[in-house]
Amino acid sequence: MNFDLTDERQMLQDGLRRLLADSYTPDARKAIEAGDNGFSPDIWNSLAEMGVIGALFGEDDGGFAGAGFDVALVFEELGRVGAVDPLIDTAVLGGGLVAALGDAQQKELVEGVIGGGVQLAFAHVEPTSRYDLSRVDATAEKAGEGYEITGRKAVVVNAPAANHLLVTARTSGKASAENGISLFLVAADAAGLRLRNYPLVGGGQASEVVLDKVPATLVGPEGGAYEAIAAVNARAVLAISAEALGLMEAIKELTIDYLKTRKQFGVPIGKFQVLQHRMSDVALEVEQARSAVINLAGHVDAAPEVRDVHVSATKNLIGTVARQVVEESIQMHGGIGMTNEYELGHLAKRLTMVDHRFGDADHHLERFIALAVA
Amino acid sequence: MDLKYTQEQLAFKDEIATFMKEKLPKPISDRIRQGQELGKAGYEQWHAILNEAGYLAANWPKEFGGAGWDAVQRHIFEDEMSKAHAPRIVPFGLSMLGPVLQAFGSKEQQDYYLPRILSGEDWWCQGYSEPGAGSDLAAVRTSAVREGDHYIVNGQKTWTTLGQFANKIFCLVRTSKEGKLQEGISFLLVDMETPGIEVRPIVLIDGTPEVNEVFFDNVKVPAENLVGEENKGWTYAKYLLTHERTNIAGVGASTAALENLKRIARLEQDGGKPLIENPHFAARIARVEIELMAMSTTNLRVVSQAAAGQAPGAESSMLKIKGTVVRQELNALTRMAIGPYAMPFASEAMEEGSNAEPVGPDYAAPVTGQYFNNRKLSIFGGSNEIQRSIISKAILQL
Numbered sequence: 114m115n116f117d118l119t120d121e122r123q124m125l126q127d128g129l130r131r132l133l134a135d136s137y138t139p140d141a142r143k144a145i146e147a148g149d150n151g152f153s154p155d156i157w158n159s160l161a162e163m164g165v166i167g168a169l170f171g172e173d174d175g176g177f178a179g180a181g182f183d184v185a186l187v188f189e190e191l192g193r194v195g196a197v198d199p200l201i202d203t204a205v206l207g208g209g210l211v212a213a214l215g216d217a218q219q220k221e222l223v224e225g226v227i228g229g230g231v232q233l234a235f236a237h238v239e240p241t242s243r244y245d246l247s248r249v250d251a252t253a254e255k256a257g258e259g260y261e262i263t264g265r266k267a268v269v270v271n272a273p274a275a276n277h278l279l280v281t282a283r284t285s286g287k288a289s290a291e292n293g294i295s296l297f298l299v300a301a302d303a304a305g306l307r308l309r310n311y312p313l314v315g316g317g318q319a320s321e322v323v324l325d326k327v328p329a330t331l332v333g334p335e336g337g338a339y340e341a342i343a344a345v346n347a348r349a350v351l352a353i354s355a356e357a358l359g360l361m362e363a364i365k366e367l368t369i370d371y372l373k374t375r376k377q378f379g380v381p382i383g384k385f386q387v388l389q390h391r392m393s394d395v396a397l398e399v400e401q402a403r404s405a406v407i408n409l410a411g412h413v414d415a416a417p418e419v420r421d422v423h424v425s426a427t428k429n430l431i432g433t434v435a436r437q438v439v440e441e442s443i444q445m446h447g448g449i450g451m452t453n454e455y456e457l458g459h460l461a462k463r464l465t466m467v468d469h470r471f472g473d474a475d476h477h478l479e480r481f482i483a484l485a486v487a
Numbered sequence: 488m489d490l491k492y493t494q495e496q497l498a499f500k501d502e503i504a505t506f507m508k509e510k511l512p513k514p515i516s517d518r519i520r521q522g523q524e525l526g527k528a529g530y531e532q533w534h535a536i537l538n539e540a541g542y543l544a545a546n547w548p549k550e551f552g553g554a555g556w557d558a559v560q561r562h563i564f565e566d567e568m569s570k571a572h573a574p575r576i577v578p579f580g581l582s583m584l585g586p587v588l589q590a591f592g593s594k595e596q597q598d599y600y601l602p603r604i605l606s607g608e609d610w611w612c613q614g615y616s617e618p619g620a621g622s623d624l625a626a627v628r629t630s631a632v633r634e635g636d637h638y639i640v641n642g643q644k645t646w647t648t649l650g651q652f653a654n655k656i657f658c659l660v661r662t663s664k665e666g667k668l669q670e671g672i673s674f675l676l677v678d679m680e681t682p683g684i685e686v687r688p689i690v691l692i693d694g695t696p697e698v699n700e701v702f703f704d705n706v707k708v709p710a711e712n713l714v715g716e717e718n719k720g721w722t723y724a725k726y727l728l729t730h731e732r733t734n735i736a737g738v739g740a741s742t743a744a745l746e747n748l749k750r751i752a753r754l755e756q757d758g759g760k761p762l763i764e765n766p767h768f769a770a771r772i773a774r775v776e777i778e779l780m781a782m783s784t785t786n787l788r789v790v791s792q793a794a795a796g797q798a799p800g801a802e803s804s805m806l807k808i809k810g811t812v813v814r815q816e817l818n819a820l821t822r823m824a825i826g827p828y829a830m831p832f833a834s835e836a837m838e839e840g841s842n843a844e845p846v847g848p849d850y851a852a853p854v855t856g857q858y859f860n861n862r863k864l865s866i867f868g869g870s871n872e873i874q875r876s877i878i879s880k881a882i883l884q885l
């Protein structure tokens with residue numbers, strides 16, 4: 114039993130923490146929010162140069178790490194500063210899917226991702242699919258050498274900046290079947306592709322995507338993409354859960370600081386026992402969240418039946434604790450916690466939105482019941 | 488024990504429901520139902536309609552131009568307004584300052600200010616909280632120093648709701664540093680047009696400019712704008728807060744929010760079926776509905792005590808806590824219900840007069856903003872922690 118970081122991971126964490134502390138000031142983040150890209154190309158290039166993107170991929174895919182604990186480490190650090198960069202979309206989802214299913218030529222994209230020069234987005238969720246991973250209504254039909262896709266995709270994060278979209282479409286089977294889902298590569302400038310772009314609560318950009326006979330290249334086996342999607346989705350759940358943990362730590366520190374400095378009735382409000390106990394509850398739930406992230410990091414590459422129990426356990430706990438941390442921290446701050454200007458606002462919004470990607474606490478409770486209880 | 492309204496109360500309920508159907512403009516109720524910002528003109532239009540009908544000042548005695556209703560009638564009126572998606576009546580003049588002037592103001596102040604509140608000529612805002620005086624309101628530092636027939640006011644107020652629309656502000660100011668903190672506070676009426684006043688908006692977490700900071704730099708206020716006696720302002724402030732706490736449970740608003748949640752849960756799809764058929768989500772809705780049913784009766788118990796002439800005391804603190812917790816849970820469930828469409832930041836679609844096409848289903852746009860915005864409910868008007876202290880001291884005598 115050893116919960117210490119290896120020397121390599123310790124170096125990565127130290128370097129990344131320094132880089133983010135220097136570059137990710139609140140002012141820098143506000144400049145990002147004011148732009149229409151959703152992230153800063155300068156910070157993105159620094160992340161690529163430091164090898165942070167490469168740390169998310171295994172050696173076989175051109176990276177140098179890629180284990181669950183590497184993913185967790187990177188995203189916890191990003192969460193601590195409330196970073197809004199689309200690392201989940203371009204690297205974990207986009208790069209991960211191409212690495213898992215692509216042919217030699219397609220895998221050149223992964224090199225581009227690791228080098229920092231390529232942006233990707235995963236267009237999978239549809240307007241009524243909610244959190245159901247196997248529900249795909251968009252269809253693809255053979256057309257000459259390639260395919261044409263028709264359908265709609267919802268809240269496609271990072272689509273506005275993406276050079277390519279990875280789009281799921283059904284080549285056979287009914288709307289909720291795991292079999293029959295195929296993965297396609299679609300160029301951002303493809304004919305028949307329409308994007309409606311908008312900002313997201315808590316940072317980043319997304320699009321509603323309409324596809325009308327859009328030319329597409331198949332990635333992986335026709336109708337057989339589901340297992341790779343589930344595996345990559347598990348890594349995305351790990352990434353966003355670790356990011357949530359970082360956000361919780363940052364919020365916890367901010368709130369403890371406030372309890373120590375804010376005076377009412379002549380004393381710091383942290384002297385009131387009711388707030389001491391509530392802050393203690395927040396702190397112990399954040400430790401539970403850390404353990405849940407460690408559990409998933411250790412099982413993210415396990416066999417699907419083991420992996421998915423941990424995916425759902427972790428995401429359920431993270432979603433539940435996130436709400437408590439957000440609501441308690443705002444309440445203990447009082448009015449100042451309600452303002453956009455104060456740092457807590459951004460962190461709280463970003464943490465709340467974690468529950469709206471890759472399945473919320475209720476969705477994963479049901480999956481956990483099906484996989485491990487019933 | 489009889490849980491039903493009397494014949495007279497039922498007739499009154501019908502009268503109000505009919506009024507809402509006939510007189511509430513549809514463009515206004517549509518905006519409220521969709522959770523969009525109303526804007527100053529919308530509030531003023533509704534204010535004028537209510538004033539014309541004599542329904543505006545529900546809590547004022549008839550001698551001051553009020554409706555003269557008892558607590559049960561006021562409850563019925565508020566309930567029907569919520570059901571009809573009417574905007575809330577902006578409370579600062581009508582529910583807060585009005586009763587204070589009626590109880591403690593001079594004849595001149597009553598004759599001058601009360602009609603102007605009814606006519607809408609004056610839009611009041613509340614100058615209570617300061618950066619260092621939130622839950623600890625008695626710590627106000629904004630000073631008023633008497634110089635001849637004027638006070639000179641210096642300091643800063645904050646969290647001033649809708650201050651951007653107001654032409655008048657009532658303030659708690661420090662007129663003495665002697666004795667206990669509570670004993671040096673006075674209640675002052677200030678014209679916002681006076682030189683030296685600056686209003687700066689505070690953007691809230693959901694992106695709305697709902698509250699403001701108000702700065703006072705050597706602001707000259709006529710001495711006759713003092714309400715009651717100098718250094719007795721704390722008494723008046725506390726009196727005002729008991730009026731602020733009427734309708735504190737927000738049963739009508741929560742009932743409307745519950746209906747909206749159920750409507751959305753019927754329309755949202757989960758695993759190929761309506762979300763409302765998901766047993767876990769249905770259980771969450773059921774729990775909050777059960778709470779609301781009980782709270783509604785708790786509310787009526789307090790209301791009928793008040794109608795029988797007993798002043799609502801610390802019970803209103805219980806209603807405030809339960810009411811805000813229920814409302815916030817409804818906001819959270821509605822956010823959960825819309826799934827991935829909670830993520831788009833749709834501030835544009837919420838603005839007054841916007842025709843921006845919504846992202847995703849049209850009911851989704853206001854939901855995340857409302858969830859965050861209504862975190863304020865358990866903070867303002869005496870935080871829920873302060874309410875618990877009131878309950879433990881005043882009711883439980885701990």
